[in-house]
Amino acid sequence: MESEIETLLSQNAVPIINLGKGIEDVAKNLRKALSEKGYALLINHGISNEKIQTAWKYFDDFVELPDEVKLAYERSKAPDAENHGYVSPGMERFDGRTPELRHAYNICKLQDKFLPEQQLPGFTSHINALVGDFNELGRFILRALAISVGAPPSFFTDKHSYMLSDDRFSLTTLRLLYYPPVEGEDHGSCIRCGAHADYCTFTLLAQDSEGGLEVKLRGSERWERVGHLPGALFINCGETMAIWTDQLYHALQHRVVVPDQVDTRLRGRHSIAYFCHPDNSALIDPKELDFTTNQSINGGTHNAYDIAMALAKGAYAHNYS
Numbered sequence: 001m002e003s004e005i006e007t008l009l010s011q012n013a014v015p016i017i018n019l020g021k022g023i024e025d026v027a028k029n030l031r032k033a034l035s036e037k038g039y040a041l042l043i044n045h046g047i048s049n050e051k052i053q054t055a056w057k058y059f060d061d062f063v064e065l066p067d068e069v070k071l072a073y074e075r076s077k078a079p080d081a082e083n084h085g086y087v088s089p090g091m092e093r094f095d096g097r098t099p100e101l102r103h104a105y106n107i108c109k110l111q112d113k114f115l116p117e118q119q120l121p122g123f124t125s126h127i128n129a130l131v132g133d134f135n136e137l138g139r140f141i142l143r144a145l146a147i148s149v150g151a152p153p154s155f156f157t158d159k160h161s162y163m164l165s166d167d168r169f170s171l172t173t174l175r176l177l178y179y180p181p182v183e184g185e186d187h188g189s190c191i192r193c194g195a196h197a198d199y200c201t202f203t204l205l206a207q208d209s210e211g212g213l214e215v216k217l218r219g220s221e222r223w224e225r226v227g228h229l230p231g232a233l234f235i236n237c238g239e240t241m242a243i244w245t246d247q248l249y250h251a252l253q254h255r256v257v258v259p260d261q262v263d264t265r266l267r268g269r270h271s272i273a274y275f276c277h278p279d280n281s282a283l284i285d286p287k288e289l290d291f292t293t294n295q296s297i298n299g300g301t302h303n304a305y306d307i308a309m310a311l312a313k314g315a316y317a318h319n320y321s
């Protein structure tokens with residue numbers, strides 16, 4: 001029996017956007033959700049739940065492999081290294097201190113030589129198919145977002161032409177995540193994923209259960225539990241989009257805590273995040289969208305890559321010293 005916990009969803013406080021309703025309607029609802037709250041849940045999004053679950057199953061099998069095999073796929077620890085690769089528990093700490101209990105696989109390259117195809121036959125083609133679905137959905141959202149700010153529908157898609165097709169030109173990433181069960185009461189000094197806002201344009205997130213996802217709403221200092229709507233995708237606005245819209249859209253602070261509820265804590269949690277980034281060279285200029293601004297980072301207009309790197313260095317400054 002699932003513990004009854006109060007969540008934003010149980011209080012009917014979550015914007016739920018039906019993507020089957022036509023792009024103008026989606027644009028209107030995204031504008032309201034991302035400006036007021038910074039997030040929403042998407043239903044009728046067209047990504048098969050079964051495909052998502054198969055990806056989690058592959059990742060479970062990966063996590064079970066001996067450490068020396070997993071380490072061969074590890075993401076480099078160098079400061080400005082590529083993001084692609086396996087991130088073992090404890091390797092990343094958003095706040096630089098608190099141990100983070102998760103396995104992650106950042107996928108930025110889709111060819112089998114960069115993936116554990118040998119250990120997990122079929123992984124490459126499965127991930128390629130899933131990425132195809134996320135890219136298609138991502139492009140639909142980008143068109144809706146352009147409409148939502150009164151720009152031509154292709155405004156954002158024109159600046160997102162390399163999403164997971166060539167990682168030399170885009171930071172777009174599909175990230176598989178597994179948070180192991182947490183046994184015992186003494187988990188106060190650990191977190192599943194530390195507080196942060198994503199750097200990208202927006203993130204799409206699938207989760208398999210209520211497992212501790214919390215958000216800080218615009219203008220609030222309080223962490224609130226989101227809740228789980230089976231099959232829905234969570235969308236949150238990233239820092240790049242907040243800069244682009246001169247903060248009309250709110251980059252959502254979020255984290256994943258180790259839940260106090262024993263049944264939730266003893267259950268592993270799976271999620272998949274699709275971080276949609278502009279092309280590295282795309283200039284993020286709010287004035288192009290008729291937002292007058294004096295808020296772009298360090299004064300001038302920057303390209304998407306420089307913005308993401310500046311944000312990463314801020315978030316992971318402890319890794320660079």
Ligand SMILES: O=C(O)CCC(=O)C(=O)O
Pocket residue numbers: 175177193198205207213254255256271272273
């Ligand atoms: O697993 C989750 O629900 C969130 C993960 C996340 O926020 C991230 O990887 O940026």
Ligand SMILES: [Fe+2]
Pocket residue numbers: 196197198203254
């Ligand atoms: Fe995140």
